[in-house]
Amino acid sequence: MNDRIESLAAEVADAERVVALTGAGVSTASGIPSFRGEGGIWEQFDQRDFHYRRFDADPAGFWRDRIDLRETFYGDGEIEPNAAHEALADLEGMGYLDAAVTQNVDGLHGVAGSETVIELHGTNREAECVECGRRIPAETAFERAEDGELPPRCEACGGVLKPAVVLFGESMPDEPTIRAHELAGQSDLFLAIGSSLQVQPAAGLPARAQRSGATLAIVNLEETPVSDRAEYDLREDVTAALPALVEAVE
Known part of the structure; x- marks a missing residue:
């Protein structure tokens, strides 16, 4: 080399x-972990659960599954x-x-x-409002979702928050x-x-x-x-x- x-x-x-x-x-x-390939994220989760259509139709269910995905993605420690x-x-x-x-x-x-x-x-470190585009730290959005606010909403306009990443179908x-x-x-x-x-x-x-x-x-x-x-x-x-x-x- x-x-x-x-x-x-x-x-x-x-x-x-x-x-x-x-x-x-x-x-x-x-x-x-990688998303594709052996041992990847998509061997453990159904990609359809993270499609934009799912988010649009059932944002509460999307966020519940997103919490599980995040725990798998980051594990127990700080990355x-x-x-x-x-x-x-x-x-x-x-x-x-x-x-x-x-x-x-x-x-x-x-x-x-x-x-x-x-x-x-995009980035997993932020969440964005689908209405006004305002962004907040992802940690804040996930904490609110874990506390039962499903889906978490924008404090500025009341719009639904979405992880600031490109979803399937988006x-x-x-x-x-x-x-x-x-x-x-x-x-x-x-x-x-x-x-x-x-x-x-x-x-x-x-x-x-x-x-x-x-x-x-x-x-x-x-x-x-x-x-x-x-x-x-x-x-x-x-x-x-x-x-x-x-x-x-x-």
Whole structure:
């Protein structure tokens, strides 16, 4: 791995604009289970219970199931950023990374210190009112739901609160999607990290970057649909590869 990391580090140092895309593989090392695949969340829960149609028709039932999902998602302890999150924050702090685009909803990039983060699928750390758009900490909404306020409602307008994530059947928000495509098109080095690159719109970002002339580097334990087109295809643990990249850049 060392020679490839050294070579990639030189690319990072020379690039004018570096953008990273992160997927579930960046968060699993923090104890967060993936949604898909063996042992994933959707082996334990029925996806239909978290469809927007269910939320719209039965918000109280949706919130009851969401409490169970949250307990499975986060477990018993506090979820903390891991070495991969910290390495990306370090790269940004050193001036080598312009933005992190993430498919993850756990908010760990921000906790690790990353400042420019595009959350394609929203965040589990907030709840939003479906009427006025006001957001509150997710912890507050869940505490109220657990105390029997089902569904929890907005204190400003009385509208129903919803986790600030994109539900099945719900349209992707335009702003982060557009921004992610802009960043990919402006990059001259695009890092796809811990993502299977099988879910849109994230799956299309590496191709968008390459069409604009960017070098593509993939860090993922398994092959992705675009691995054969990447200049760098590192089948490595992201919590080892990214700190090594930071060290090599320094």
